[in-house]
Amino acid sequence: MITLGLDIGSVAAKGVLLAPNDKWQVVVPTGWSPRDAGQQIIAELTRSASLERLQIDAIVATGYGRISVPDANKSITEITCHAKGLTSLLPEVRTIIDIGGQDSKVIKLNESGRVIDFAMNDKCAAGTGRFLQVMAQVLGMDVSDLADAEDPSETVSINSMCTVFAESEIIGHLAQGMSRGGLIAGLHQSVAKRVAGMAARVGVVGPVAFTGGVAKNTGIRRALEEELKAPLLTPEECQFTGALGAALLARNL
């Protein structure tokens, strides 16, 4: 059976094509049209695998754009897809922390990998990739360079939860001559505190996995490990767990 999983996030759209003994994956910027992003992924994956569209038996879409993909046979939430994808890679994991572009979520699993509880950030960018993106802009950097530029020894606490107020706070600190590295460490700490607070509501049980685009940021990982007082496991392709889960769930269709 050949299946395809699409995870259309707010920033990046991810796709995984699964054949019995083979796997292809691709990530593209979602841009303004989640529908086009989905179709682009299907086209790219079928090309890399030298398959025809009709050879794909089932497609499952997830992520905020999951309902915009006309080709999908079914849409399943990112909660269920992330749980499925992650446990296929790290079966022992009991808590997943996923930080994406506009959502951060904590998913709790039982021994058999079933979702038993979850929490997501409220209608606010605090504790998400978007928060980091806005702050990176204020600091004149690319979001992917934040981790290398942080200086945890000079951490400046950022107290504002609101992205707009945090931006003003950063500008104030910069005006006072605070170090950029210390501010970045403070931003990482701010995201970590926010997400750790959410995780505490669900109750963190180890082993804990950290996924989503933001999991590529080693500064956040450091800060989050400090907050949770637990090591974080991250599969190599931490951005693709949702799409992988979708492709695996498509096998049941």
Add this chain to the structure above:
Amino acid sequence: MKTFHDLRDKSLQELLDGRKQGLRVVGTYCAYCPKELILAAGAVPVSLCGTREEPIPAAEEELPRNLCPMIKSSYGFAITDTCPYFALSELIVAETTCDGKKKMFELMDKKKPVHVMQLPNVQDSEAALKMWAGEIQRLRLRLEEQLQVTITDEAIWEAIRLVNEERQALKAVHDLNQGNPPLLPGLNLLTASWTVKFASDQREVIRLANQLVAEKRAQAPQAKSGKPRVLLTGCPVGIGSEKVVRLLDELGADMVAMENCSGYKTLDIVASEEHKDPIMALAEKYLKIPCSCMSPNPHRLELLKSMLHDFQVDAVIDLTWQACHTYNIEAYDVERLVKAASLPFLHLESDYSTSDIESLKVRIEALLEMTDK
């Protein structure tokens, strides 16, 4: 069901016509209002509880934004004069349930006379019961004065019997969903429980309810429903604030029960007809309502526990309107109760706007996926 859909408009017309012939209307905001007294005074009680978004911006010119949407909507309807039932009401009966409401009523009193009943916050105390009985007696005197009538004990007993019968008839409507398949889709259940609050005639409510139950039972399909059965608890929901009920329907769930005060919460609480004093019968009845304004509020948890069983519930959604501290805090206990029953639980905090539909949707969808149905 159509009769229930039409009930609100039909009642409004009857009230408008009746008003010309001297019919008196008294507005209420809450399940704690002993409507038997209003009926015994020969007047019609109507619910004014705001369930729509539209008047909220107007209310926010006078009330803080960070207040529960139900209070803002209720107040907004009053000051913009856009609710025909508010316009018809010559007196408003209110209760000191939560801080937001009681302070709002102080402002509302400047627009129209509001009689505020001081509701105690404990249920199992003699002093509280005595005080509450005193408040019910005080309402009786206020109604007599306002409406220029005498409210006899016999008239109150008659109203008690009528309202008891109405509660039982409405409970039977809700109980249509105990079996599988549930006989009343979530949106219809909501419509039925919401429109009856505007009825000009309680006997008509009983008649419609009995008729609906008979019809639904007679036409009950054999095939079971494979959809997840969801119970909704928390703050009240009405037409205009039904987004969670609507999403459950769209996402393929059966909302089988509503524990909130717009639903089942008050339905099996009837006044004892054995009492000597009808005021005491009413005091006991109304103090039993398990609202989160009571401290502690163990009967809500008991009711929920039995509903999880009776309605064969697969998952629970606890909906808190923004800034409703009492329900928001009780969500902790509700979550523990539901999880102890090994059922998926979702606590939502929202308002009447549609701005968070997508984020509600993903949470509700994930909850339904957890039920494996």
